[in-house]
Amino acid sequence: METFYSILEKRVEESDSLLCVGLDPHPDGIDEFSAAGVKAFCSRIVKATAPFAAAFKPNAAFFELLGSKGWDVLKEIIDLIHEESSRSEVKIPIILDAKRGDIASTAYAYAQSAFEIIGADAITLNPYLGKDSIDPFLTFPGKGVFLLCKTSNTGASDLQDLRMTDALNSEKQEGVFLYEHVARLGQTWNTSDNIGLVVGATHPEALERTRRMAPDLWFLSPGVGAQGGDLETALRSGLRKDGGGMLINLSRSLAREEDPAKAAASFCDLVRKATQKNANQQALQ
């Protein structure tokens, strides 16, 4: 059985892309916020961007906003991604952006819901409840998680940027940031190649620090585009030594385009150029 991240690596290679296509059917961006409207909104993006997508990331909140119908639409969109996936050799991983986190027996229900009922391949999780709230998700073969580490919003500083006096293996007197501690936990807990991190592209320094703490993990990085993060800086700060290890999420900046396929292709070109430049600079050093 392949692991979630080995499948992701293959898909990244096949698509030659680090693009994660976010599906955020926000009411403000849809003419008619209904099951049909949301389905049309997402289908358009999925069909246009599938050839360029290393992964898709539907945002559970906007489906939930439709009540029970929303869950049917989400399932339909996931089925559509599977269908589009069948044209490529490697299936396109689907990351459910749901930011769950609960005690063990409840967490197991969320895991079953995400992986078995909805059919996602990975899910975003909140680490505040600790290891035993993550464990139930790690028991599903081929499935994966992304732990929230350093998020792209301004409020992230309220908790994530606090310094810890007793974080494990703390080598500096001032203590590491809470998000660095989470990164280190993720790196330590990742014994079965199924844990990654959410690290906003809006904080290059945080990307660098997180990469030092978690040299092997995949990062899911929102914040480029609509949220203002600079792509080249983000990649330079967050890529692994092998030039991989980062999924750059785009949502609104694709959805707003008249031709999302063209926008996705251009973005992939930008990423390739930036990654190449980065590799050249590293080779010169």
Added chain:
Amino acid sequence: METFYSILEKRVEESDSLLCVGLDPHPDGIDEFSAAGVKAFCSRIVKATAPFAAAFKPNAAFFELLGSKGWDVLKEIIDLIHEESSRSEVKIPIILDAKRGDIASTAYAYAQSAFEIIGADAITLNPYLGKDSIDPFLTFPGKGVFLLCKTSNTGASDLQDLRMTDALNSEKQEGVFLYEHVARLGQTWNTSDNIGLVVGATHPEALERTRRMAPDLWFLSPGVGAQGGDLETALRSGLRKDGGGMLINLSRSLAREEDPAKAAASFCDLVRKATQKNANQQALQ
């Protein structure tokens, strides 16, 4: 417009109870895990315990596990609680245990879903993303939130028990625990009487520390009963000076009883006795 916590105070007074009835339709506890099975499971508990309930707390995960049908059942159960509520003068508040937490625009969608679509009065939230992830929930008049502070699981220590060097107003050299910092943030942010905290009844010392940081806030405390927390110790450690400020959650230990009404009534008696004993001891000091 009354605030969420002023309504809760009234309901606590009317019912003379600090009991929060948890609705956790766990597949292991239900003969047939289906929409009908979950509905029957929850209806039985709601009808039996409504006279003794200061609040109800449905756990979103187990409804989600039924897919889209689960959301319809959740809505039906909430309607049933409203119906049972109509027999009392004060409506029985409904706390959706969903532990959400996301960046602002997504958080607003979760808030709308919880308060407008599902019809809950309050929701549990994860504070890891900071203030701007909480704010959207605080804009709904009469609605409230409970921030995860110190949870009842063992993994809670992974993050929540870390000490911070730079937590705000830190007066002690060793820094406060992360959960204490969250408690203090909750107390500071609670300018509109709509913020409470989730503090597990399994950690009396944490209850005491949290109460010192947040003297005014309501605590939602799971962990008594099935999870092994001692009721009398928990109340002594966590109650406000006025003898209120704590909702003690019971789920499995009510659902498992042949007569949940009798079990709820006995539990309320125990709480009253413990609260009275506590008040007497305080008067003697």
